[in-house]
Amino acid sequence: AQSVTQLDSHVSVSEGTPVLLRCNYSSSYSPSLFWYVQHPNKGLQLLLKYTSAATLVKGINGFEAEFKKSETSFHLTKPSAHMSDAAEYFCVVSSLSTGTASKLTFGTGTRLQVTL
Amino acid sequence: DAGVTQSPTHLIKTRGQHVTLRCSPISGHKSVSWYQQVLGQGPQFIFQYYEKEERGRGNFPDRFSARQFPNYSSELNVNALLLGDSALYLCASSLWHTDTEAFFGQGTRLTVV
Numbered sequence: 001a002q003s004v005t006q007l008d009s010h011v012s013v014s015e016g017t018p019v020l021l022r023c024n025y026s027s028s029y030s031p032s033l034f035w036y037v038q039h040p041n042k043g044l045q046l047l048l049k050y051t052s053a054a055t056l057v058k059g060i061n062g063f064e065a066e067f068k069k070s071e072t073s074f075h076l077t078k079p080s081a082h083m084s085d086a087a088e089y090f091c092v093v094s095s096l097s098t099g100t101a102s103k104l105t106f107g108t109g110t111r112l113q114v115t116l
Numbered sequence: 117d118a119g120v121t122q123s124p125t126h127l128i129k130t131r132g133q134h135v136t137l138r139c140s141p142i143s144g145h146k147s148v149s150w151y152q153q154v155l156g157q158g159p160q161f162i163f164q165y166y167e168k169e170e171r172g173r174g175n176f177p178d179r180f181s182a183r184q185f186p187n188y189s190s191e192l193n194v195n196a197l198l199l200g201d202s203a204l205y206l207c208a209s210s211l212w213h214t215d216t217e218a219f220f221g222q223g224t225r226l227t228v229v
Contacts, residue, residue: 034217036220042222043120043206043220043221043222043223044159044206044208044220045220046217046218046219049217090158090159102147102149102164102172102210102218103149103161103164103172103174104149104151104159104161104208104218105161106158106159106160107158108157108158109157109158
């Protein structure tokens with residue numbers, strides 16, 4: 001079974017400072033990994049994805065993540081936080097469940113707070 | 117192009133009732149998946165349908181069922197509602213059943229009282 005662990009349930013940063021949201025994964029083979037963002041009362045938006053190409057993945061809104069197989073990590077970073085980044089962030093791993101369906105397994109989420 | 121659309125956006129039901137949630141995938145997408153997101157948690161996989169067939173099922177009771185229509189839209193049905201079924205139900209569409217990238221709708225907020 002595949003799983004992801006988000007190491008922080010809540011992260012608070014000041015506007016203009018770097019963001020680091022941590023995620024570790026568990027997988028029996030090379031996984032596909034994603035970060036999704038969810039703003040209050042909104043659906044999920046894909047930030048970026050890793051599918052065994054470049055280990056440093058660039059996403060939307062200045063976010064990026066680095067796949068580190070040796071550390072089984074896929075941390076999300078952004079050089080400078082903006083107030084609009086305040087949201088819930090989910091680290092996600094994809095697997096093929098029985099019946100050859102693609103199933104997304106979500107972490108428990110990290111709430112990012114951005115203060116002035 | 118329209119994204120994934122779900123209806124209704126909000127719904128209030130009484131315990132024991134039945135509910136039907138609807139989802140229209142992105143045009144050209146043939147796979148629809150359903151997820152349940154309880155407040156404060158990450159979404160949990162319920163079903164995936166592709167070409168009108170169930171391709172995957174999560175750890176949910178038989179009270180949960182779904183189907184996919186020839187136009188690839190989908191319905192999620194929940195019978196004998198429990199208070200614990202209160203959640204945001206998310207629909208995701210993708211091109212193929214093995215496609216790892218999914219696009220989510222805004223969700224249906226179901227409240228069971």
